[in-house]
Amino acid sequence: MPFVRQTIKLDQLIIMKCYFLYNAQKESTENRKPFFQILQNIFESKGRYAYQPENANVFLINNYDCADQVLKIKRKYPSQLFIHRVDEPIKSFKNVFSWRDDIVRFLNCHVADATIFQSQWSKEEHHRFNISSCTSLSTIIPNAPDPLLFNTRQRATLSPVRKPRLISNNWSENWRNDFETLQWIDNNLNFDRYDMTFIGKSPITFNNIRHIQPVSSQEMASWLKQSDIYILAAPKQKACSEVLLEAIHCGVPIVAVNSASNSEFIGNGGALYNDIGDIPETIRKVLKNYTTYQKAIQNPRLPEIAEKYYTFMQSCEKDLKDNSKQLSRLHFVYLRCVLMAWKIFGTIEAMRQT
Numbered sequence: 001m002p003f004v005r006q007t008i009k010l011d012q013l014i015i016m017k018c019y020f021l022y023n024a025q026k027e028s029t030e031n032r033k034p035f036f037q038i039l040q041n042i043f044e045s046k047g048r049y050a051y052q053p054e055n056a057n058v059f060l061i062n063n064y065d066c067a068d069q070v071l072k073i074k075r076k077y078p079s080q081l082f083i084h085r086v087d088e089p090i091k092s093f094k095n096v097f098s099w100r101d102d103i104v105r106f107l108n109c110h111v112a113d114a115t116i117f118q119s120q121w122s123k124e125e126h127h128r129f130n131i132s133s134c135t136s137l138s139t140i141i142p143n144a145p146d147p148l149l150f151n152t153r154q155r156a157t158l159s160p161v162r163k164p165r166l167i168s169n170n171w172s173e174n175w176r177n178d179f180e181t182l183q184w185i186d187n188n189l190n191f192d193r194y195d196m197t198f199i200g201k202s203p204i205t206f207n208n209i210r211h212i213q214p215v216s217s218q219e220m221a222s223w224l225k226q227s228d229i230y231i232l233a234a235p236k237q238k239a240c241s242e243v244l245l246e247a248i249h250c251g252v253p254i255v256a257v258n259s260a261s262n263s264e265f266i267g268n269g270g271a272l273y274n275d276i277g278d279i280p281e282t283i284r285k286v287l288k289n290y291t292t293y294q295k296a297i298q299n300p301r302l303p304e305i306a307e308k309y310y311t312f313m314q315s316c317e318k319d320l321k322d323n324s325k326q327l328s329r330l331h332f333v334y335l336r337c338v339l340m341a342w343k344i345f346g347t348i349e350a351m352r353q354t
Contacts, residue, residue, distance in 0.1 A: 016314060017050035018043060021070050022062035035143045035242070036062055042306040056080060058313045061112065063087050064103040067339055074111045074325075075332045081316055081324050084112035084135070088122045088238060088260070091129050093176065099342045101131050106342075109134040110335055113324050114316045116141050116309070118240035119261035137319060139312050142265065144302040145246045149217050152251035155225035158290050166196035166283070167227035167252070169243055170234065171214055173201035178233040181257070184276050185209065185231065194283070196231070199223060224250035229286055230270075231279075232256035240265070249301075253293040255282050269297030 020043075022036050043049040050056035053073055061070055061084045074082060086108075090101050104126075108115060114137035117123040123140060126132035158164065170177045182198060186209045189196070197210040199220065205211075215223070224230070230247035236259040238244075244265060247254060254270030256262045263272060270293060273282040286293050327335075 015047055016057045016310075016317060017055055018048060018058045018060055018310075018313060019050045019053050019056035020060050020062070021066055021073065022060075023065035035145075038146055038302055039306055039309065042303060043310070046310075048310060053077060057317060058083060060085060060309070060313075061107060064100050064107065067103050067107055068336065070107060070111055071327075071332060071336055071339065074327050075329070078326050079322075079324060081113045081313075081320060082111050083114045083116060083313060083316060084108055084132070085116040085118075086122070086126065086132050087118065087240075089125050089129050089131050091131075092125045092260075093235060099345055101129065103339065103342060105131045105134070106335070106339070108132045110327065110331070111325060113320050114138060114312070116312065118142055119264050121261040121264065122240070137316055139308075141305060141308045141312065142300070143240050143242065143245055144300060144305045145242065145249050146217065147249070147301045147303070149221040150224070150246045150249040151221075152225075152249075155251050156227075158228050158287075163193065163195040164229065164283075164287055165227045166194055166229050166231055167199070167223060167247075168196070168231040168233045169199040169220065169223075170202075171200050171243075173203045175203055176235055178236065178257075179204055181231075181276055181279070182206075182209065182233050185279060189280060189283075197223065197227070198233075220246065221250060224252055227252055228290070229283060230254050232262065236260060245299075248297055249299045251294060251297055251299075253286050253290065253297065255279065255286060267296065267298050269293055 020036060020040050024037070040049060058081045059073060061082060063086055084107055086104055108131070112135050115132050115135045117126065117138065117140045119142065120140055123138070168182060179202065183204050185196070186206045189208070191208040196208070197212060198206065199212045200214050202211060224247055230252040232241065232244050232254060234241040234243060236257060238260055240261060244254065244256070248265060248269060254266045256266060256270065256272055258272035258274050266272065271282045271286050273279055
């Protein structure tokens, strides 16, 4: 009997190790600390991260960014589990052929044993386009921003002695990032009643909205905490907008278009509009019941998100033990050739469109 108790105790000490496969250089170009880097740091702090692939039980793939590396590691460690975290389908934006969507499907079919979607809407879109439906296990886990910066500490309160402060931000000047909405607001909102700031790059010149060039994450958090309502200006097909999550985690009620996964993340912590002309009334609606909206904001912190990742990995290891997808040498060579062809085609297509 003592021997049995000792065995159970040792078994409880076994920690599953995960290795992340993502394009760190690409992630670091964002004007904020990358989600994957913070997630990795949390795994490291709990002793759950494998610094070398040979020590990993599970590999976490991020979208399509490093497909060639994924194939090589899958070939080298065929018995380990591979979990694929995906973004929204590009086809949701354009409804046209996308080589990036094909690489996501390619990895899901031949490498991934399970899939992590960032929202229910994203999951449904992937299934609608038959992109990520090749794994038997899947779950939905959202992102979260850096909790050391984006939090509700020292945030300002709505005051009747000043104009309500509206804010929006974006790090890309691509017109697809809903600059049509910002332009409409700039031309139609009553700025005798409101004060609004846009932070980031913009393809348009504002007449009434204060425009500030991109700032650091720390400064952005400070701006959010001094604001009363966040106006979401992001692609209408975005699965999990980082700028939206940063505002939510700073305790700012949201006004956003009723599309994609916005309703999932905003919940009762803001109001949605269907038509661009409804924006002023939607803002007034939030201000009228401001305390109620603010108290309803839900913002699961990144440590909670990391725990959900780890719990899902554990369940995958249990359910798929000794049943991970295999990759023969011939299959490996064929897939690398296909991947190379897609990359060449994608480069040519990108050049053609510029």
